[in-house]
Amino acid sequence: MSQTSVAEFLTAAKQDEGLRQKLQTAMDAKSCIDIAEDVGYDFTAEELEAELNKMPEEEVAGIINPGISPRRHIEPR
Template sequence: MDKNNAAKLFQAVKQDQILKERLKAATNPEAFIQVANLAGYNFTVEELETELSKLSAEELAAIINPGVGPRLHIVPR
């Protein structure tokens, strides 16, 4: 398993609106990972959490709510 798959997923989400919408519809980390697996990105919940912790508040906001300016009040989980 490529440990950078979670990071690659976040890069792909910036380009792929359909993938982004599918991931946003996931209601928990396991569902998120299942959607990612179907798109060819295989990683664990721990790897997902590690990559999320590396993102700045602005980067996370861009993935979750693109088109809206940086939101400094959003704190990554």
């Protein structure tokens, strides 16, 4: 869909403990996208990565799998 959809999804994840818990167990970008699709969002792995790159690592870690570098966790470089 668009970057807006990714931003909206990440905002929703910050506010929804259940959604955040699901994202913290996701092992790759596909898993994150599947979780997003289950709650009505549609975006690509590239759009997700671009939005995560705009955020401070501490903020990303609060949403997606804390304790592991979130950008490497989502898309290994």
